[in-house]
Amino acid sequence: MQRTFAFALAVIATAPACLIVSDDEQNANETESASGDATSPTTTDDPSADASGDSSSGADETGGAPSDGGFDDPAPDCNTPGECTCEGCPSSEIPTADILAGDATVWTFSGSVMDAAGDGEFYIESADGQTFGGTIPTDESGAFTFTTPLFCGEQLVKCVWSNDAGEYVLVTRVITEDCVEPDIRVSLTWDERGDDFELHLVRPGGQINTEDDCTWTTCVGSGPDWGVQDDPSDDPRKDVDNTGAYGPENIFLAGPEEGTYTVLVEHWSSGDPEAPGTVTFNVGGETTVVSIDALAPQEVWTAGTIEWPSGTVTTSTEIYDCADEWSSGCTAALP
Ligand SMILES: [Ca+2]
Numbered sequence: 001m002q003r004t005f006a007f008a009l010a011v012i013a014t015a016p017a018c019l020i021v022s023d024d025e026q027n028a029n030e031t032e033s034a035s036g037d038a039t040s041p042t043t044t045d046d047p048s049a050d051a052s053g054d055s056s057s058g059a060d061e062t063g064g065a066p067s068d069g070g071f072d073d074p075a076p077d078c079n080t081p082g083e084c085t086c087e088g089c090p091s092s093e094i095p096t097a098d099i100l101a102g103d104a105t106v107w108t109f110s111g112s113v114m115d116a117a118g119d120g121e122f123y124i125e126s127a128d129g130q131t132f133g134g135t136i137p138t139d140e141s142g143a144f145t146f147t148t149p150l151f152c153g154e155q156l157v158k159c160v161w162s163n164d165a166g167e168y169v170l171v172t173r174v175i176t177e178d179c180v181e182p183d184i185r186v187s188l189t190w191d192e193r194g195d196d197f198e199l200h201l202v203r204p205g206g207q208i209n210t211e212d213d214c215t216w217t218t219c220v221g222s223g224p225d226w227g228v229q230d231d232p233s234d235d236p237r238k239d240v241d242n243t244g245a246y247g248p249e250n251i252f253l254a255g256p257e258e259g260t261y262t263v264l265v266e267h268w269s270s271g272d273p274e275a276p277g278t279v280t281f282n283v284g285g286e287t288t289v290v291s292i293d294a295l296a297p298q299e300v301w302t303a304g305t306i307e308w309p310s311g312t313v314t315t316s317t318e319i320y321d322c323a324d325e326w327s328s329g330c331t332a333a334l335p
């Protein structure tokens, strides 16, 4: 469900602003979790993760993420809600420096910025150091919109645009409540070249596009009954099936069963065969990012695995061509 706020006078040319348009509350029930049982996660890198060669170029297309280890803060010296700017820098009008986001798990920012040279960049960091980031698509008039996942509790969202004079940073503090940070959160973003990417989390021993897979058919609104039977608190959930460009799509799981989970990405529809994508793993409080340069339609990218309870994330850039086994999604025996 999308909420639209009355003050979302988003595109008034003379009053540029980084405004909040809506949030998605259908995914809000980050229910009781066994997060206290989580042990410290570790991260390992699959050697094949380097096989794509220039993973950073793909990351740049989707927002400046490194291939692993979280997102870089584009404005580490600007940390107070408000703005950091300079003479001649891009500018916008700030409607608010604080947002109370209730139980939302994603938030859409929309508005316009003046005198920016091209797209902006956003970055979000939770109070405990988890990160996310991406591109802010910004057209020639300065109009922009982007959606970011939210963490549980307090976090800072930085919007950054640049021009020849320097960098303009808008910092917004967002607070969510009535939530429990999931043990496993996986997020997918892509860009305008990808026409409907799809995020999947497959449980230990399971197969893509079955009841053992949390995805658009099984997991939006309510998830399949994983873990303890008839206990919804340990079921996975996907917040939204974004069927256009950019995403994000997010999957949450609290109280995971022991075993190895697999994260996969399908390219649906007829997007560009050179479409890049980025998957962010926030597992047990640690952030791991992996990007891919090119995912063609009807290909499936194995973005990585998550071992629980160790929390070990192993990233991958392995691609499977599923064109011969495609029927409303890949029917191959993946992962
Ligand atoms: Ca999708």
Ligand SMILES: [Ca+2]
Pocket (backbone or CB within 6 Å): 224, 225, 226, 227, 228, 229, 230, 231, 232, 233, 234, 235
């Ligand atoms: Ca259950």
